[in-house]
Amino acid sequence: xxxxxxxxxxxxxxxxxxxxxxxxxxxxxxxxxxxxxxxxxxxxxxxxxxxxxxxxxxxxxxxxxxxxxxxxxxxxxxxxxxxxxxxxxxxxxxxxxxxxxxxxxxxxxxxxxxxxxxxxxxxxxxxxxxxxxxxxxxxxxxx
Amino acid sequence: xxxxxxxxxxxxxxxxxxxxxxxxxxxxxxxxxxxxxxxxxxxxxxxxxxxxxxxxxxxxxxxxxxxxxxxxxxxxxxxxx
Numbered sequence: 615x616x617x618x619x620x621x622x623x624x625x626x627x628x629x630x631x632x633x634x635x636x637x638x639x640x641x642x643x644x645x646x647x648x649x650x651x652x653x654x655x656x657x658x659x660x661x662x663x664x665x666x667x668x669x670x671x672x673x674x675x676x677x678x679x680x681x682x683x684x685x686x687x688x689x690x691x692x693x694x695x696x697x698x699x700x701x702x703x704x705x706x707x708x709x710x711x712x713x714x715x716x717x718x719x720x721x722x723x724x725x726x727x728x729x730x731x732x733x734x735x736x737x738x739x740x741x742x743x744x745x746x747x748x749x750x751x752x753x754x755x756x757x
Numbered sequence: 758x759x760x761x762x763x764x765x766x767x768x769x770x771x772x773x774x775x776x777x778x779x780x781x782x783x784x785x786x787x788x789x790x791x792x793x794x795x796x797x798x799x800x801x802x803x804x805x806x807x808x809x810x811x812x813x814x815x816x817x818x819x820x821x822x823x824x825x826x827x828x829x830x831x832x833x834x835x836x837x838x
Contacts, residue, residue, distance in 0.1 A: 650807035658815040
């Protein structure tokens with residue numbers, strides 16, 4: 615269903631701009647716990663870069679990001695986020711109460727890294743889910 | 758913040774919203790809606806909510822427009838009355 619538009623400009627511009635979008639998205643995800651942005655916004659930007667590849671290169675982009683990868687990424691993100699949330703429940707805290715996640719480690723450090731990894735996993739989830747929605751729309755739901 | 762920027766941005770936002778509802782070409786409506794989201798992101802940034810502005814710019818001005826465009830390939834460009 616996805617057809618490639620034979621446009622040199624689209625091809626060259628997408629090749630140049632996709633790495634820049636992804637670098638900025640990584641910045642937004644990894645600085646999300648003390649700057650504007652976070653996992654959701656960075657994940658949306660990563661998904662936008664992949665969708666730009668899909669539009670500009672059509673089926674050639676399946677070599678770089680296969681159609682099945684979207685749902686796997688989203689599933690991995692959701693599962694890892696749930697495990698992270700329940701780690702603290704096992705050791706006596708509430709859901710996502712990072713201070714209890716690993717016994718014997720300082721709570722301040724744990725909260726810092728807990729929020730960081732929560733952002734990263736949310737980023738994976740949003741990235742995979744949005745690309746999966748785009749693939750489902752363009753293939754009529756068969757992907 | 759200065760109320761003049763808010764006032765004119767909101768006025769143009771309302772114009773964009775009414776235009777997106779009134780125009781009969783759905784492709785043009787999607788374009789106007791994308792512009793609406795971009796202005797909305799500017800307004801959020803001006804009101805001191807950079808987090809929300811980033812979300813609106815990434816999701817409203819990019820992803821939603823693409824999804825609506827892809828949907829238009831299936832449902833057609835013209836609105837039926």
